[in-house]
Amino acid sequence: MSIVSLKIKAMVSTIEWRNGVVSMLDQTRLPLEVTYFECKTYQDVAKGIKELVIRGAPAIGIAAAMGVALGARDINSQDFTGFYNEMEKISKHIGATRPTAVNLFWALERMKKVAAANKEKPLSVIKEILVEESNRILIEDIEANKAMGRHGAQFIKDGNTILTHCNAGALATGGYGTALGVIRAAKEEGKEIKVYADETRPVLQGARLTAWELMEDGINVTLITDNMAGYFMKKGMINLCIVGADRIARNGDAANKIGTYSVAVLAREHGIPFYVAAPVSTIDFTIPSGEHIPIEERNPAEVSHICGKIQVAPAKVNIANPAFDVTPAEYIAAIITEKGAFKPKDIWRLQDKV
Amino acid sequence: MSIVSLKIKAMVSTIEWRNGVVSMLDQTRLPLEVTYFECKTYQDVAKGIKELVIRGAPAIGIAAAMGVALGARDINSQDFTGFYNEMEKISKHIGATRPTAVNLFWALERMKKVAAANKEKPLSVIKEILVEESNRILIEDIEANKAMGRHGAQFIKDGNTILTHCNAGALATGGYGTALGVIRAAKEEGKEIKVYADETRPVLQGARLTAWELMEDGINVTLITDNMAGYFMKKGMINLCIVGADRIARNGDAANKIGTYSVAVLAREHGIPFYVAAPVSTIDFTIPSGEHIPIEERNPAEVSHICGKIQVAPAKVNIANPAFDVTPAEYIAAIITEKGAFKPKDIWRLQDKV
Numbered sequence: 001m002s003i004v005s006l007k008i009k010a011m012v013s014t015i016e017w018r019n020g021v022v023s024m025l026d027q028t029r030l031p032l033e034v035t036y037f038e039c040k041t042y043q044d045v046a047k048g049i050k051e052l053v054i055r056g057a058p059a060i061g062i063a064a065a066m067g068v069a070l071g072a073r074d075i076n077s078q079d080f081t082g083f084y085n086e087m088e089k090i091s092k093h094i095g096a097t098r099p100t101a102v103n104l105f106w107a108l109e110r111m112k113k114v115a116a117a118n119k120e121k122p123l124s125v126i127k128e129i130l131v132e133e134s135n136r137i138l139i140e141d142i143e144a145n146k147a148m149g150r151h152g153a154q155f156i157k158d159g160n161t162i163l164t165h166c167n168a169g170a171l172a173t174g175g176y177g178t179a180l181g182v183i184r185a186a187k188e189e190g191k192e193i194k195v196y197a198d199e200t201r202p203v204l205q206g207a208r209l210t211a212w213e214l215m216e217d218g219i220n221v222t223l224i225t226d227n228m229a230g231y232f233m234k235k236g237m238i239n240l241c242i243v244g245a246d247r248i249a250r251n252g253d254a255a256n257k258i259g260t261y262s263v264a265v266l267a268r269e270h271g272i273p274f275y276v277a278a279p280v281s282t283i284d285f286t287i288p289s290g291e292h293i294p295i296e297e298r299n300p301a302e303v304s305h306i307c308g309k310i311q312v313a314p315a316k317v318n319i320a321n322p323a324f325d326v327t328p329a330e331y332i333a334a335i336i337t338e339k340g341a342f343k344p345k346d347i348w349r350l351q352d353k354v
Numbered sequence: 355m356s357i358v359s360l361k362i363k364a365m366v367s368t369i370e371w372r373n374g375v376v377s378m379l380d381q382t383r384l385p386l387e388v389t390y391f392e393c394k395t396y397q398d399v400a401k402g403i404k405e406l407v408i409r410g411a412p413a414i415g416i417a418a419a420m421g422v423a424l425g426a427r428d429i430n431s432q433d434f435t436g437f438y439n440e441m442e443k444i445s446k447h448i449g450a451t452r453p454t455a456v457n458l459f460w461a462l463e464r465m466k467k468v469a470a471a472n473k474e475k476p477l478s479v480i481k482e483i484l485v486e487e488s489n490r491i492l493i494e495d496i497e498a499n500k501a502m503g504r505h506g507a508q509f510i511k512d513g514n515t516i517l518t519h520c521n522a523g524a525l526a527t528g529g530y531g532t533a534l535g536v537i538r539a540a541k542e543e544g545k546e547i548k549v550y551a552d553e554t555r556p557v558l559q560g561a562r563l564t565a566w567e568l569m570e571d572g573i574n575v576t577l578i579t580d581n582m583a584g585y586f587m588k589k590g591m592i593n594l595c596i597v598g599a600d601r602i603a604r605n606g607d608a609a610n611k612i613g614t615y616s617v618a619v620l621a622r623e624h625g626i627p628f629y630v631a632a633p634v635s636t637i638d639f640t641i642p643s644g645e646h647i648p649i650e651e652r653n654p655a656e657v658s659h660i661c662g663k664i665q666v667a668p669a670k671v672n673i674a675n676p677a678f679d680v681t682p683a684e685y686i687a688a689i690i691t692e693k694g695a696f697k698p699k700d701i702w703r704l705q706d707k708v
Binding site for chain 2: 031032165196198199200201202204207208211212215220221222223224225226227228229230231232234258259261262265266269303304306307309310311312313314316317318319320321322325
């Protein structure tokens with residue numbers, strides 16, 4: 001696989017417009033197969049988001065924007081009101097896929113605002129503007145991640161070992177990554193670093209995606225099961241933790257992949273700083289605390305069947321499958337954004353900068 | 355599967371002598387298949403222990419004893435010295451399978467002592483005595499578990515929800531179980547209880563064995579991935595934790611399946627009592643603390659390939675796979691043994707009762 005991987009490395013893109021359709025790298029098939037899921041309609045995009053072909057809060061936002069632009073292209077209305085009503089239907093359809101990542105709703109709002117701001121223009125032009133806006137969101141996301149990397153790399157010292165959970169990498173974003181972007185930036189600064197990647201059950205984004213991404217970039221990575229993190233912290237082998245986020249409340253509470261909260265508790269128990277890296281678009285300024293973040297409950301089959309194939313639990317067993325948990329602000333040393341790194345309690349101040 | 359399961363329920367035995375061979379329920383194939391691994395030689399028994407056909411500290415002890423008796427039966431020496439030398443070779447072979455569970459070494463010592471104590475008898479009689487002794491260890495283990503259940507059930511209140519990790523059930527012992535024995539005893543006392551079972555990566559003993567055992571017994575069980583435990587504790591849905599142990603040091607530090615330490619840290623963070631249930635044979639009075647417990651590092655393929663079948667990580671990725679961790683005594687509310695429940699710091703007093 002390594003030769004193939006090397007060949008495709010420069011070509012791999014999480015999501016992009018290609019020949020007039022939205023092409024997503026199919027993350028459900030990584031790391032064994034590099035294939036693309038081509039979205040010809042906004043319904044395809046919604047399906048891709050719901051079924052985790054694309055995942056990671058910033059990437060979901062980009063996908064949603066492209067989905068809206070794709071859907072808008074096919075609207076037949078002749079006047080703006082009719083067009084906008086159809087756009088709202090498309091937006092609602094895409095918005096119903098996953099409830100936790102706020103970037104999804106942020107991107108949908110942004111697309112609607114852009115349409116409204118250009119309502120005097122011909123619909124054919126508005127349709128082009130929407131495609132351009134979706135690409136702008138993609139490009140801004142990559143730039144935000146690079147800025148995040150510069151702001152965050154200060155927390156990583158030469159020789160450090162970093163624990164991360166789930167995948168907050170290039171695959172979760174337009175490119176470069178949030179948590180993994182910070183790690184990449186530290187590497188680019190010439191620091192010797194090692195990464196421990198939690199495999200992240202049930203969907204194994206750490207094993208399948210983070211390990212793959214870091215190996216492709218030549219970053220020293222060791223894969224562990226989620227329940228090993230405490231063991232390596234106790235042995236003094238972890239210097240810091242960095243994770244991404246799916247939604248951050250005004251008070252700095254951060255929702256991220258299930259298991260993140262446990263990592264944060266373990267980190268505090270061992271005196272290890274715990275950082276969250278996320279773009280400002282992940283902050284939900286409308287909610288006062290993490291209790292208001294809806295937690296998606298996913299299909300029990302993700303737990304009982306590995307990769308939809310091997311059954312590892314008795315038939316009909318009760319299963320709980322919350323996809324996210326909330327780490328209270330008090331466990332977070334800093335939230336690293338493209339505008340700088342902040343104490344969680346100060347994150348609300350970014351509202352004016354949006 | 356449920357009809358088959360009901361039918362075989364009364365017949366299922368973790369390990370027993372059957373038609374002159376040692377028959378182990380093959381736990382690598384549960385819960386999808388109920389099959390038996392027949393050991394005709396002591397090498398078969400060692401293979402069964404090493405490859406997790408049988409696992410769980412007390413069950414490993416019983417298997418080791420039966421393995422010695424099986425091997426002894428085939429020794430051709432005509433005098434006791436020659437016989438005993440051969441027995442030591444057998445013992446060494448079986449002892450080289452898994453380093454952490456102390457019951458393995460305890461059982462091997464016990465078998466050698468019984469042989470030595472009967473050295474004046476004819477070798478044919480000694481061979482019979484060894485088979486009887488292995489059965490005695492099995493029966494004593496079941497009795498110990500029932501006593502443990504009586505001593506431990508006091509900690510479970512009517513309406514409680516208990517979190518457990520790995521499998522410390524009938525399948526990990528001669529029968530009834532240690533941690534699950536305490537849960538069974540509470541149920542038998544008429545208490546309404548619920549259990550959350552961590553799936554326990556990488557080998558999934560929680561998903562495959564604990565969920566299966568508890569469903570068979572009609573105990574309300576919900577399966578979760580290991581990284582969800584903190585989430586449910588934070589929601590106030592867990593009242594207490596009970597786990598087994600593979601080796602307990604003099605000071606009450608307890609080694610158990612990897613991930614147990616993380617559960618203990620999370621439990622303390624949420625003010626939830628954390629109990630360890632294990633027979634006195636699991637206490638290693640020769641070591642002052644948990645730092646002296648050897649931790650088995652197992653095959654990386656357990657992490658990269660699920661059930662030896664589905665590859666879920668990139669080829670050649672670095673993998674760490676420690677099979678156990680040590681929970682310091684300070685995290686443990688009580689150690690529940692067949693002699694009663696004790697504060698970890700008092701566990702050394704049991705030495706005189708062995």
